[in-house]
Amino acid sequence: MIVSCLRALLSHWRRNPVQLFAYLAGLALATALWSGVQAINAEARASYDAAATTLGEGQYDLLIPWQGDRIPLDDYISLRRSGWLVSPVIVGRLDDIQLVGIDLVTSATGLGTGNVTSVPLALASETLLANEDTAQKLGPLVNVTVDASIAPGMAVGDIGLVQRLLGRDDLSHLVLLPDQSLGQPDLSVIVPSLRIQRAQQVTSISQLTNSFHLNLTAFGLLSFAVGLFIVHSTIGLAFEQRRGMIRTLRSLGVPLRILLTLIAIEMLTLAAIGAGFGIVLGYLIAAFLLPDVAATLRGLYGAEISGTLELRASWWVSGLLLALVGTAAALSSRIWQIAKMPLLASVRPRAWVIATASRFRLQSIIAVSLLSATILLGLFVKGLVAGFALLGCLLIGAALALPALAASILTLLQRYTTAPVWTWFWADTRQQLPGLSLALMALLLAVSANIGVSTMVSSFRLTFVSFLDQRLAPELFVQVETKDQSIALAAFLDLRKIEVLPLSKTQVSITNKPVALYGVRVGPTYRNNWVFLDETDGAWDLVAHDTAVVVNEQLARRAGIWVDDLVQVAPDLALPIAAVVGDYGNPQGQVIVSENLFQNLHPDLYPSQFGIRTTEAPALRAQLVNTADIDNNAIIDQASIKALSLEVFERTFVVTAALNILTLGVASFAILMSLLTLADLRVPQLAPVWALGLTRQRLGWLELLRAVLLAAIVVVCAIPLGLTLAWVLLTIINVEAFGWQLPMYLFPLEYVQLGGFALVAAFLAAMWPAIRLMRTPPSSLLRVFASER
Amino acid sequence: MNVKVIVFLFLWPFGVLAQGFSGLGTGGDGFTMPKPQPAFSFPADHGPHPEYRIEWWYITANLNSPDGTTYGLQWTLFRTALAPGEALGWQSPQIWFGHASVTTPDQHFATERFARGGIGQAGVEASPFRAWIDEWALQGADFDLMNLTANGPDFGYDMLLQATGPLVLHGDKGYSVKSAEGQASYYYSQPFFKIGGTLKLPIGDIEVTGDAWLDREWSSQPLSDDQTGWDWFSLSFDSGAKLMGFQLRQTDGSLYSSSTWIGSDGATTSYADGAFGATPLSTSLIEGKDVPTSWRVTLPDQGVDVFVKAMNPDAWMGLSIPYWEGPVNVSGSHTGQGYLEMTGYE
Amino acid sequence: MVLKFEAVHKSFRDSEGTVPVLRGISFDLEAGQTLALTGESGSGKSTLLHIAGALEAADAGRVWVAGQELTQLNDSGRAALRRTDIALVFQQFNLIPSLTVAANISFQSALSGQVDQTHVEQVVDALGLSDQMKKYPEALSGGQQQRVAIARAIAAKPKLMLADEPTGNLDEGTAEDVLEQMLKLVAQTGAALMVVTHSTNIAARMDRRLQLRSGLLV
Incomplete structure (x- = not known):
């Protein structure tokens, strides 16, 4: 029974491949950007952790100079000889690689810890430890042992070797070991030029880069939400279309419980397959973006992250789970409906009932309450969490309000139209709203997020450039x-x-x-x-x-x-x-x-x-080098600092632009899928209009126009929403998260361009269904009127 | 002498890695080997011998406070070489370890230090004598009058040592054989130190006096593969005579022993394998290990048949090289006190 | 006795209150017998058929199908009974649109795991469906679709076959054909058949006729 039943259930997908594609692709898209972004974040976080571990940052208190970054060896010996248990570290750059020299004998992770096996090895063989990439860059210069746990862009070795490679004989800082001995004199007595920097006072790279990762995560979450919209509507449609099959199966004696279980297994298995594609896609996206992300992080924060992506359980499992939980949520309401549905309930697909009138009303009520909550949160609550809650309420509330808003706009348009075709067009568009509302919400979120984020990034750039001009006045x-x-x-x-x-x-x-x-x-x-x-x-x-x-x-x-x-x-x-x-x-x-x-x-x-x-920077530079004995490397001119800083921003823009395109793509895919799946159900509605004298061509064009028009309504709503989003990001989230406020600038041309993209996306998405309609054979339209149907 | 077995086993890989596997034989690696019939030259030989693989300056002391409480104290500076010879700066192949401990009747404090040679953090100079690692030091104008200090996180000490007798050479003029295959080290002692000073303990400073024993040993050879551990006794009898005896435990259950009888005037009689005997009588469970903490010790040739009992059985040195080292009480044919070190029980 | 109704009552609730549909129905049907159930629209014919088919439960009274009392069965018991002993043919939407004709025909017997391939082939031949086996239902005419539904019912070798206006959607000639074939096959299997119909013509072809009026048999 189970096999026959499953075969029957699955045969639906074989006969409706577009629907299957929409379902799988929706899940894949939902999972892809999310897990891609998570993969990048995980990679970066692993790199930061490795760097912190390699340098001992944030784990141990350090002794560092009050000024500069050099400590003479004698200071180290004086400290040890007076009972200060410290371990020397030298850090320096060799080309692009940060060399870290430690004394394996005194280091906090060295001889005293029982971790002795690697110590003599490194000491004796004069080798640097580095990950594979770095090892290749170091090349034949020095003996390198590959150790994947070493942070990217870093190489660790014995202090003697590193000093020799850097051509130095001093130290950078001293690690204060956790267990100190009795009878220690004051630091100021022994080496007054040093001070203690407490471990918890160090601003770690991961704190620094939080804003950047937040940005990425927001995009990932957004596309996940959009993908779930697609999944939700596909599931709804698939269930509506299978009502007949479900009735038949039950009347032929398939018990309800088995049927429901099989449907759940079927849908979740497909979801897992879709999410699996998504994870592969996510990996590709992450691999594609990683070089630019890495460049941005290096430039902005000096953070090195690995250039190669590892398949870490943390991101792919989370992506898979999220996709399954999202699907299960969408499924549960449908399963509940079947469980409650009378065995001999009507068989006709109720596409227009996907969102019933009461549901519409409920949605509006939720939207109004969420938007009110947004205002209250904005006025009265402080803190980062409140900021995010505010963002969530704003976005979801606005998305839920969209159908009602669009409906009233369409009613208005209908009222001021006299031509019968257009009256029908507006009414028909309005009738279609429930079926398209999820896709439209997705588009709204995508467009407004793009407006919000590009406003933020562009504002940041403008502010930063003028800030550079202020600060980098000297030549x-x-x-x-x-x-x-x-x-x-x-x-x-x-x-x-x-x-x-x-x-x-x-x-x-x-x-x-x-x-x-x-x-x-x-x-x-x-x-x-x-x-x-x-x-x-x-x-x-x-x-x-x-x-x-x-x-x-x-x-x-x-x-x-x-x-x-x-x-x-x-x-x-x-x-x-x-x-x-x-x-x-x-x-x-x-x-x-x-x-x-x-x-x-x-x-x-x-x-x-x-x-x-100076007005003669090159000449003065030459003088300083030749006469004042200043190392050429110690002189930087204004232009090159500015160029360097701006280049970092260009990298950030590449990442943002790529994410923009991806989210818009996901949203227009949602429109395409909604239109395609609605197309068949539309035939009975269009047939009477066709019979009354509208050509199929005309109907097709009207369908296209409808999609573009709805997208236009969405864009009009998205601009204020996007600007509100940008405002929240700049004046609330940024201040709470990073302690500074950015002035907000407006970029109308960019918004127009984005709106244009959205319209084009809607047009393209509607094209295929429209062409299909134009080519629908008259016989199928006629069949609507035949008694057999 | 002392943590020799473990130190040998522990440091062996250093040498191997430093030299490659070419010198894995018993005598290779470029290190100088101890030879029979040595002629020591003092004070130069109080200083380091970097051409030998390992070396130590080792002090143990039995102490008493005015209220009659007994204490034990240990101070050791080990030198181990990745390669023979010395160089300046971080390129020096020498590595130094310091161990220090204080044993009270119911507590045992132990700590350790590490240092690279060549940079001044640790080292030994023969004259005036100075052995140091970090702020720990054993130093004096000559070998007969020296200050001794060490600190740990929860204890420390400041002591003055004064010699009241001559140096003592073990084995054959200081050539001490460690196995039937002939592994050997250079080994001499100063067992006649009077000691006094301050113990810094969590309960406060305690003034103490007592007797101390210094061992000097250097070698390049590891012990035989079949030697698993070491029981070493330095006993000072109330009569004024002293006994140094050790036995190496071998995998087949057999023992290899060696001992020196030291008269109160410093005259020595060395005994080869078999003369000295030590049999565990009872064990204590320390850190999950069964460690013998009372012994029957015999040297029939000198009429010695004594019961040696740990003053505090819990004298475990839980350091990166773990071993047991603590003060003992002696009763039986002779009475007195001393120090016991045991390795290879972990 | 394949089907037995004993004082069966059933009413529905609508906006104006409770509407009694069946008000004490008792009758029985033997194996091999055919029965026509007639009555005006809304007289309760379909409801009676649904109760006989274990698709709906009676409010009061007792119903036996193939010796089992339906009120004694839970949902899965009733589902099992439908699977093995009952076959249903509705006016339309009988078939699974995404399965081929062949898969549809053997579907019910496959559900209970007892496909008798020779029997299926005989039925398919008898109904003239051999050329349609690989098609999907949407490619068939209404008469063909009903033949497929009947084929599926017969292929399952039910003890009780229930048909609700099986030819209601067909033109007269086709209806005649379909009815003829159904009666012939039912006679061969020895199943009991109850047909709900408003056609006196069809009713006349059955062994017995019952008429429902205002929820009572007359």
């Missing part, structure tokens, strides 16, 4: 390594009467968070170029007179302080805030004081960075 930047160099360079520039902007920098702790303290020379460059978010009158004068500070937005928001509030700059010095400055893309708090005040607070520190104003 040359010079980095010095030692105090002598610093003094010599200052004197050299002084002599030539060149405007120079020395920058001193150190880390301080304000409200228990690490904050960068900068000492600047207040002058025309700062006064003319920096744009404050908020300021008191004569802000720079106050800073120049050592009576106030400038803080960045991140610090201000995180610490809940603003202009005129006090900042504890040093244990015995609190100064008011003269201005708050926007500081985009930087996760860390900053306090800016005059160079004078900085010198008083930290007399041992010297300016390590110099910005130089």
Whole structure:
């Protein structure tokens, strides 16, 4: 019985391959972008973890210099000889690869931990450990042992070997081992030039890159939702069409329970197959996007992620499960319907009943409540979770409101039409709304998300470019390594009467968070170029007179302080805030004081960075290298920094654009599938109109027009929704997640273009069904009237 | 001497990897081999011998506080070489380990340190004598008067050592044979140290005095493959005489022993395999392992037949090289105290 | 006794209250007998047939099919009975549109796992369906579709065959043909047949005739 029954159930798909395709493809699409994005996120996260593990970041407290990034070996020995249990680390770049040298004998994961087998190996064979990619890049330069657990772009080896490769004899930082001994003297007595950086104070790469991954996840979730719309409507249609078969099966004696079980197994198995395709597709998408994502992350955050994708259970299982749960949810209501359906219920497919009048009303009520919730959340609730709840309410509420809104627009249009064909057209379009509403909602979500995200990204770019102009006013930047160099360079520039902007920098702790303290020379460059978010009158004068500070937005928001509030700059010095400055893309708090005040607070520190104003950058550069003994690599010109920063953004745009196209593609596929599956059921409706004298050609064109028109209604709704979305992302989510607010800019041309894409997508999606209609043989139309049907 | 077995087994791969497998024979690897009939030259031989694979400076002490409580103390600096010789900086093939412990009647504290040679973090200089790793040190103007310090997370000590007798050479003029196949090391001791100072314990500082015993040993050869562990005794009798004896346990159940009888004036009598006997009488369960913590020890030639019992059976050194090392009480034909080290019971 | 009704009552609820449809129906039907059930539209003919076919349950009274009392059976018991002992032919929509004619014909017997291939072939031949076996139902005329439905019913070797206006959708000549073949095959299998019809012509061909009026047999 089960075999015959299954055969009968499955024969439906064989006779309706388009429906089967829609079902599988819907699931595949739902799963694909989601798991693709998750694959990228998982890969990145694994890379960050590997990097953190490799560097010991965030696990151990570190000793780092107050200034610069070099520690003499003698300081290490002094610390050990006074009972400080620290282990030396050297970090440096060899071409594109970050070399990490550790002392396997003292390291926290070395000899003392019982993990001894690898220690002598690495010590004795003078080999670097790196993953396969990195190992290939290192090539014949050095002995490399492949170790997949090493973070991408990094190579780890014995400190002696790494020092030799880097041509250095000093250290970068010291790892403070967890168990210290009795009788340890104060750090300031032994090596005053070092300070302890607590493990939990380190801003990890994964925190830094959260915004980026959030962006990706949002796209993935969106396309998942759209895919599920397709699945939901296909399941609905398939059930409606199989009502007759189900009645026959039951009247021939198939017990209800067996029938329902078989249907559930059938649909879930197909769902698993669809999701399987989706996962393969997701892998391909991820592999395609990964290089650009990797480039963006490297450029924006200096985060290295692996260039090759691993098949990790975390993402493909989650994709599969999500697809199955989504399908099961859509299935359960249908199964419930069959269970409750009288055995001899009507056999005619009720395509127009997919959404009944009462359901329509319910949908509108839910939409109104969700939109009200959106407003309430926006007004009264704070926090990241509330921000996301707000986004969810807004998007779902707007999507659910769409059919009702579209219906009223169509009613209005109908009222103002007198020509009978058009009256019929509007009425017929309105009647079709329920069948198309899921696809239209999907399109609405896709278009508005695209508008929202591209507004956000473009706003970010505009802001960032103008921010770069403010901040990168000096034509040359010079980095010095030692105090002598610093003094010599200052004197050299002084002599030539060149405007120079020395920058001193150190880390301080304000409200228990690490904050960068900068000492600047207040002058025309700062006064003319920096744009404050908020300021008191004569802000720079106050800073120049050592009576106030400038803080960045991140610090201000995180610490809940603003202009005129006090900042504890040093244990015995609190100064008011003269201005708050926007500081985009930087996760860390900053306090800016005059160079004078900085010198008083930290007399041992010297300016390590110099910005130089000059109209003859190349000539001065040559002079600095030849006369002032500055390494050419230590000088960067403004243009190349800007180019580098902007290139990062171009990469981000490539990723965003690719995701835009993919989500729009998914949405137009949803329209195509809805139209195709509705096409057969439309025949009885179109037949009378045809009989009354409208040609099939005319009907076909009207069908096309209908699709484009509905898409136009969707686009009109999507623009305000998308802008609201962008506003929420910029002023709520961004502030809650990253501590800074971005000004919102509008890009009308882009929206027009996007709207155009959506219309074209709808047109293309409607084309096939329309052509099919134009070619429908008159006999099929006639059969509608035959008594046999 | 001491954690020799384990250290040998543990460090063996170092040497193999450093040299490739070509020198796997008993004497190869480019290390110098101990030869019979050595002639030590002091103070130079108090310093390191980097051309030998392994070496140690090893102090154990039995201590008493004014209230009569007994304590034990250990301080060891090990040197092991990946390749013979010394070089400056991180390229040095020498690796140093420090072990320190304090045993009280009911507690045992142990800790360890690691260091690379060549960079100044650890090392030994013969004259003036200085052996150090991190802030731990054994140092003095000469070998007869030295300060000794070590610290762990929950304990530490500061001691002064003063020699009251001569150096003692084991085996044949300091050539100590370790197996029937002839594996051997250079081995001398200073068993006549008076010691005094401060123990830093969680309950507070405790002033103590007592007797200490220093062992110096260096070699290049691992023990035989069939030797699984080691029981080593350094006993100081109330009569003033002392006994050093060890036995190597072999896989077939047989033993290889060696011992030195040290008169109160420092005169020595060395005994070859078989003269010295040590039989476990009872074991204690420590960290899931059965460790013999009371022994019958005999050296019939000197009329020794004593009962040796751990002062605190729980003297397990749970370090990266685990072993048992702690103070013992001696009763029977002779009375006194001493130190016991046992390896290969994990 | 293949079918027995004893004081069967059935009513339906609609917007105006409870509408009695059957008000105490008693009759029985022997193996090999044919019975016509006639009556005006809404007289309860179809409801009576559905109750006999174990598709619906009576409100009161007792019904036996092939010796089993329906009120004693649960859903799966009734499903099993439908599978093995009853065959149904409706006015239309009898067939599974996505299965071929051949699969449709052997479907019910396949459900109970007792396909008698020779028997099926005889039935197919008798109904003149041999050339249609590979087609799908939508490619057949109405008369052919009903022949397929009858073939499926006969192929299942039921004890009780129930037909609800089996020729109601067919023109007169075709209807005559189909009815003729059905009666011949039923006679061969020895099943009992109850036909619901409003055609006096068809009723006249049956062994017995019952007429329903206002929920009672007259």
